[in-house]
């Protein structure tokens with residue numbers, strides 16, 4: 001089994017693993033926190049803090065070696081977390097404002113669920129390799145400059161015609177040169 005396949009399996013396992021953390025934390029802190037009434041806000045907030053810490057640690061540890069960490073990428077990852085928190089809190093506040101029967105703790109229990117989903121989806125976009133990062137990686141791999149297909153990114157180095165065997169795209173030489181991502185010391189950040 002390659003490292004990539006192991007990572008993809010572990011990536012899918014984040015769902016049942018997070019579900020288990022949620023249920024155990026719920027039983028330990030939330031279930032009886034409010035006596036016979038709804039749970040307390042503090043207990044629900046604690047539940048979500050534990051779940052978020054688990055998801056962030058799991059996801060970052062899983063992908064940390066495959067992601068090229070630039071300052072911009074790290075900041076945007078943190079900002080995505082803040083944006084996700086804002087959406088979750090916004091949902092909870094709106095739900096209690098629209099229907100005053102809804103206990104705030106229940107609204108927070110529901111709204112809090114959006115946060116890890118939004119953040120994980122955000123990281124999928126933010127952690128993708130950019131074209132210039134891919135070029136730099138391929139150049140390093142074969143220790144020579146590379147030419148990539150402008151359409152699909154396939155490595156065309158060493159081919160004798162300007163036609164991509166992967167996607168079938170054909171190009172003039174000047175089109176290929178013009179389409180190569182900027183080759184510089186500091187790969188363009190997202």
Ligand SMILES: [Zn+2]
Nearest residue numbers: 149152164167
């Ligand atoms: Zn191609």
